[in-house]
Amino acid sequence: xxxxxxxxxxxxxxxxxxxxxxxxxxxxxxxxxxxxxxxxxxxxxxxxxxxxxxxxxxxxxxxxxxxxxxxxxxxxxxxxxxxxxxxxxxxxxxxxxxxxxxxxxxxxxxxxxxxxxx
Amino acid sequence: xxxxxxxxxxxxxxxxxxxxxxxxxxxxxxxxxxxxxxxxxxxxxxxxxxxxxxxxxxxxxxxxxxxxxxxxxxxxxxxxxxxxxxxxxxxxxxxxxxxxxxxxxxxxxxxx
Numbered sequence: 366x367x368x369x370x371x372x373x374x375x376x377x378x379x380x381x382x383x384x385x386x387x388x389x390x391x392x393x394x395x396x397x398x399x400x401x402x403x404x405x406x407x408x409x410x411x412x413x414x415x416x417x418x419x420x421x422x423x424x425x426x427x428x429x430x431x432x433x434x435x436x437x438x439x440x441x442x443x444x445x446x447x448x449x450x451x452x453x454x455x456x457x458x459x460x461x462x463x464x465x466x467x468x469x470x471x472x473x474x475x476x477x478x479x480x481x482x483x
Numbered sequence: 484x485x486x487x488x489x490x491x492x493x494x495x496x497x498x499x500x501x502x503x504x505x506x507x508x509x510x511x512x513x514x515x516x517x518x519x520x521x522x523x524x525x526x527x528x529x530x531x532x533x534x535x536x537x538x539x540x541x542x543x544x545x546x547x548x549x550x551x552x553x554x555x556x557x558x559x560x561x562x563x564x565x566x567x568x569x570x571x572x573x574x575x576x577x578x579x580x581x582x583x584x585x586x587x588x589x590x591x592x593x594x595x
Binding site: 399406407409458462471472476477 | 524527531580582584585586590
């Protein structure tokens with residue numbers, strides 16, 4: 366089956382530093398990857414849609430300068446949380462849709478990255 | 484505005500009970516509805532529903548979609564403690580880009 370990995374799985378950083386999270390599709394090509402965040406006891410909130418070779422599309426209310434997304438290849442997207450603050454602490458999950466993008470194709474989710482900003 | 488709402492928000496049952504989880508939606512350009520189970524990490528896929536009235540079944544879990552009334556239900560029969568999780572409903576839609584909108588989730592706890 367389709368596998369998506371994320372790295373790191375856990376990160377603790379000091380306030381003001383930047384953190385990069387990688388999302389890789391391991392056995393398929395993903396023209397589109399998605400980044401979500403999830404606060405405790407809440408659902409997944411879509412932050413942005415990342416398309417290979419083009420700029421990401423951010424959801425309303427998500428700061429593009431704060432959450433930098435790069436999708437440089439068909440198997441890798443990165444999310445950089447710039448100048449992280451404690452309120453950025455959350456569970457970040459990526460997903461990938463295969464390059465066929467057929468109607469009905471599902472997103473495959475990574476295992477998530479838990480970020481704690483002190 | 485596209486919206487997906489799940490009910491109940493949380494549920495506590497005993498092993499052996501049957502539960503029904505609800506998901507209603509109001510979206511434009513609907514493509515499909517999906518159910519996921521989330522334990523400690525990322526969601527795991529359960530079902531994808533595209534057509535009304537056709538039940539999908541996997542073991543003790545089943546789901547059906549009503550595109551006229553804009554809702555779906557997820558049934559779990561003979562619940563077990565391992566069914567304790569958050570159950571997420573997502574709608575796959577097109578809104579300038581193809582994306583999922585997730586519902587609020589239902590937190591299910593099954594007691595032994």
